Amino acid sequence: MIADTPAPPYYAVIFSNIRTEIEEGYAATSLEMLRLAETQKGYLGHESVREQLGITISYWESLDAIRNWKQQTDHLLAQRMGQKKWYSAYKTRICLVERDYGFEK
Amino acid sequence: MIADTPAPPYYAVIFSNIRTEIEEGYAATSLEMLRLAETQKGYLGHESVREQLGITISYWESLDAIRNWKQQTDHLLAQRMGQKKWYSAYKTRICLVERDYGFEK
Numbered sequence: 001m002i003a004d005t006p007a008p009p010y011y012a013v014i015f016s017n018i019r020t021e022i023e024e025g026y027a028a029t030s031l032e033m034l035r036l037a038e039t040q041k042g043y044l045g046h047e048s049v050r051e052q053l054g055i056t057i058s059y060w061e062s063l064d065a066i067r068n069w070k071q072q073t074d075h076l077l078a079q080r081m082g083q084k085k086w087y088s089a090y091k092t093r094i095c096l097v098e099r100d101y102g103f104e105k
Numbered sequence: 106m107i108a109d110t111p112a113p114p115y116y117a118v119i120f121s122n123i124r125t126e127i128e129e130g131y132a133a134t135s136l137e138m139l140r141l142a143e144t145q146k147g148y149l150g151h152e153s154v155r156e157q158l159g160i161t162i163s164y165w166e167s168l169d170a171i172r173n174w175k176q177q178t179d180h181l182l183a184q185r186m187g188q189k190k191w192y193s194a195y196k197t198r199i200c201l202v203e204r205d206y207g208f209e210k
Contacts, residue, residue, distance in 0.1 A: 003121070
């Protein structure tokens with residue numbers, strides 16, 4: 001649930017998004033993209049939650065790893081379908097995680 | 106819904122959390138903390154979503170603004186109550202947002 005990331009520094013991609021009402025292909029492609037991301041070099045983990053607003057954060061070792069993932073062929077296709085069909089708005093933020101701390105009962 | 110942040114660089118605090126079953130005081134304090142954060146110097150916006158996992162991201166102008174917010178008196182009290190009662194686990198990540206891009210229909 002909470003991604004088990006290594007000690008900083010590492011990178012986070014925050015993908016904040018609002019869906020359209022079009023369901024066709026969305027769930028299957030989302031799942032496929034998460035599975036595919038997991039196989040990418042430099043992938044560290046992800047966290048994903050949706051109410052009206054959806055937030056998916058993926059964690060990466062480097063900017064290179066993020067660039068490679070953004071340019072991955074199936075992912076490019078999914079991004080195009082995302083703009084065309086599934087999202088009415090989104091914002092992607094590329095972040096350097098400088099520090100983290102946590103708590104567990 | 107999607108925070109209307111200025112051009113990077115700016116900071117993001119990703120707060121990923123799992124709740125306990127204790128509801129007492131949680132909703133009121135959460136709302137109070139969001140309202141209070143909005144009055145802090147350097148606050149830029151926030152996004153918050155919960156399923157089982159909760160993700161709240163607040164955006165800030167600088168590390169100083171984040172430090173001041175972390176040390177704010179009522180917020181310190183809420184953090185203590187959070188560990189004692191409301192959260193079974195959380196992770197906070199302090200991030201420099203280096204780049205962002207978006208899409209809107």
